[in-house]
Structure formats: structure tokens, C-alpha cells
Amino acid sequence: MTIESNETLVGGPEAAARVLVVGAGAIGGFYGSLLARQGWPVSVVCRSEAALVSERGFAIHSDTLGKWRFRPAATATHVTALEEAPDYLLLTTKVLAGEDRAELIRPAVGPRTVIVLLENGVDIEAPFAAAFPDHELISALAFVCVSRTAPGHIHHQAYGGLTLGNYPTGISGAVRRLAAAFRAAGMPVESCDAIVTARWRKAVWNAAFNPASVLAGCIDTGRLMADDAAVRTIRRAMVEVCEVAAAAGHPLPPQTVDAMLENTRRMPPYLTSMTLDALHGRPLEREAILGAILDRARSAGVPAPTLETFDALLRVRTAN
Template sequence: MKVLVIGTGAVGSFYGSLLAKQGAEVSVVARSDYEHVKVHGIEITSETKLGNYHFRPQAVVRNAAELTEKPDYVLLCIKVVEQADRVGLLKDAVGPDTSIVLISNGIDIEDEIARTFPNNELISGLAFICVTRTAPGKIWHQSYGRLALGNYPRGLSEKARALCSAFEQSGINCAASEDIVTARWQKCVWNAPFNPLSVLSAGLSTNDILSTQESFVRNIMEEICLIAKATGHTLPSDIVDKNIDSTYNMPPYKTSMLLDFEAGRPMETEVILGNAVRAGRKAGAPIPHLESVYALMKLRELKLAKE
């Protein structure tokens, strides 16, 4: 199995390293930390049963065009923000038999890639994980790690099953989903409150947010469930309670959106909130809490732009 990971941030480095441990030939496209990863590889520090280990990629390149062979799978592990040229990053990586795997947050993130590469299998993926890149080539895995993978817009191919199996054998749970779009709405139930509220609260952890504003968090989660149902993706009746319980049980965590905000990087406001709000408005779902949080995030982004 030949795999190319585009993005040596926390998610790409972690999941690429797991496939390498199972014998896959894993190469990486590194950008800001190219020099460090080329020389030193990537150190994974995990507080789970996975422990600490070193990941030495098969090849480290600045651009996929530098590779001599096209991979079986290309894992695009970058945040879907306005400035991200996903098509440009993929164009030199994809061969006729390459499966494109998107491991990113958000709602409705697949269409651009599906339209640009109509002849390639598209696997959409979601990571349920607490993991952070603390320095070039340094990844801190705090908790969780479950993946959900499935073909877009639906179904489950043999290659998708094989990738799920490789992740399972590496020591994490990987759910093979025949309805990955519904799974995206399930992930959004957590992302929609905690990512923006961590920014709007000026840096509070998930535990602080939940322990003081549980009712508000629940309202946002329930509105996501309303939108999902209105668009044909009914979620489990206990999904809000399960998300609340699991968040109380996880260590205090800085969300990815908060880390981007603190570093002055673009945030995933549109794919996590904006796309959900637009879907809710189109469906006529009552979503006052979600609309308010989205409006406040757009004001925060405007303030950052002016600064």
C-alpha cells in the first residue's frame, strides 16, 4: 500500500504514522516544516496505549510532483479554509488509480474535489481525536483517535474497506460508513458549539465552556440535529447526551479553531458553521443559537482582518 499524506500537521502526521506502522509506504508533502521533517522525521507523543514512537516517512517532498510514483491513496489532511488550494495540492499527486481521502472537518466539503477529479474514487473521512502539533515534527496525541471513512456521496468500496482495516490493525477504531454525509453531521454536533465558543470566549477549554454553559451548548447541538434531519440525515436520538458526556470525560482541550485563532491563521468558520447555517436556512429550520454564534464569529473575523 503506497500512501501520500498531504499536510504534516497534527492529523496528517498522526494517521500517516499509523499506516506506516502497519507496513504501508507512507510519504509526506511537508510545507512549513519540510527541513525538520526531512532530517528528523516526526515524533509522536501519545498519552494512550499507542505510547511514544518515531515516524520516518518513506519520502519527504515539498510538492507531490517530486514523487516518481503515484500513490494508491492520497490523504489530504488540511483545514478547509478560503485560502486552501486543495485542487492545486492534489493535481500532481493523483494518478488514474489513486483514491483521494479527505480527512477534514466541515459540512459539504467534498463537491469541489468530486467535480475536479470525477474519475477518481473519493473517500471522505472524519477524525474524532484530541491531537496537536506542538512544534515542527512534534505531535502530541492527548486522547481518542477514532476515524469514520466512507465513499462520497455514499457506499463503501473495497479500497475504502482495506484502508479502514489498516487503521483498525494499527490500534484505533475506524468505522466503515456507507453514509459518510450523515457521519459529517454527527461530527458537526460537537464542532459547531465548541470550536467557535472557544474562540469567542477568548481561549477557554472545552471543559470550562461545558461546565458553565451546558444549556447553550445543548441548544446549538440540537439545532445541528434539526438541520441534519431536515436535509435527510436523521441523527441518533441520544447523540447530544453522548457528546456532552464524552466532553466531560475528555481532558481539557484547546480546539483546532482556537489554536488557529491564537496563531493568526484562517479559521474553519465557513465549513463548520456557515455551511450548516445556509443548509438550515434553506430547509427552514429554526436555528437562532447557531445563527447568533455564526454572526459573532464573522464579526471576530472582521476584527482580525482590520487589525
């Protein structure tokens, strides 16, 4: 895996790219606002609060970067064709079962639009590659604590790093240009020529900590790490993800699990995104975080009893 980081391109106004953010919640609003701060024209699609955002923009409060207001170039409640097709279409919707997100974005995808998937989960890219075989696809991972605190209000608490790469592999000029813009806005960015492997790596943490934190009573990572039995179960779940990843052609270094557990132990206590969703009564990203891994496990014949237990308990819990 080649990782490029800490490089900066000079991005003057002549380098500005046209961006459409689809699903401008906390993640989309925050990362969209960073590009807007670099002078890029950024439009947004946000279902529920378009009127408010259109009138007042987003109020961004970042604990590391300060406060600013992000006024999108245009705001819409649904994806429609823009006068000028975007250079980048940044998709930041939740990944929920039963939604055809490729068809959702089709009206706004121009002939040269690069599609950027900034979402959780593994195996999320294939439907877009199939629906847009002639388009460049960028897959992106965010490591960020950001939340929507009120309509039009976004609170960036910590982190913000991105990992970007082409799907299925590679680092194109479009990846470098986007990375440079985020870097110029103050975010650490890695370009990665094996983004699918990076996605599996992130899934190791996500598929263990998100379900465990919800099922143990919507608690933070600190409380989980304080219980030896919980750590053993989380470790077993992480090892299961590594085994599925290896079977899917993405072996991870053997020290991955221990390093992640050690990092988590050193991190301040953290509420996972799934716990935040559960606490707020929002749908859980069970399908993105566990479903695709379990599909792979089953098709590869890799046992994953801990992940299956998490998935089953969350399914029933969600059905109530």
C-alpha cells in the first residue's frame, strides 16, 4: 500500500472545483464547508433543513479550527441536474439497507463528474462502479468527531483526517487535487492506492466497537475497555473481521488488532457513531457496518460467530 501524505499543492482560485454535497448532515456539511473555505463553489442537497440552510447557511463550530458560517452556492432538497455539472459529487448519506444510492445521485452526475464516496462500511463502491462504469470513483474514509447539534448547526469536536483513493485502486490527479484542498483547509489527508484495504482496516474497529457499545447499553469506549471480558469479545470480533478481510483479498498486518486496542485505550472515552444514532433514536448503520462483512464471511466460509451475534441482536433491537 502506498500512502502519500504531507504534500501540499498550491491551490489558487484558478484551481477551484465545483462541488455538490449529497446528504449534507454533520459529515457532509463539515467537509463541504472546508472546501468552501478554500474558495470552491460548494452546493448541497439536504432533505430536512434545506430552507434554513438556504437562508442562513450552516453555523460551523470547530474546537480546533474556530467558528465560521458556510453558505452553500446552492441548496436543494432533492438531487436534480445543476446548470453546470459538479466536478466532484461528494456522497455523505448514511448507508442504510434498501436504498439505491447510485440512482439517487444520477440526475446530478455529469459526463466528467468524479464521484466521491465518503461513507462507512466495506463493499459500498461496487454498485456505483456498476451504475457509472465510465466515471472516476474516489472512495474516502473520515476519522472525525463531528455532530449536528441543532438544525443548521454542526459541531466539530476532534480529529478530521481523511484517507482518499481511487476505487478499486490508484491515486489520480483528481484524488491529489481534492486531498490538497482538504489539506489546505487544515485537515491531515492521506492518499492511498489501496483504499479498499484501508476500508477493511477501518471496519476492524467499526464492526467491533459500534455494535458492542450499543449492545452493552449505549456506553463509551472507556467503559468497554475497562472490562476484561468486553475487551476479549471486542478483540475476537476484530480478529474475525481480519479473517474475513484476508479471505476477501485484503490481508491486514498481524499487529492491526493490538495496535487498535492500544490506541483506543489511550483515546479519551468516545461515543461511537452507532451509539449516538441509538441514543438519538436514529436508524443504525447495521447493514453498512456489519452486513457486508457477514455477506463476505458467509460466501467465503469464514466463521464469524461474534459478528453474527452482534448483527442478530442489533437486527432484533432495531425491529422493535
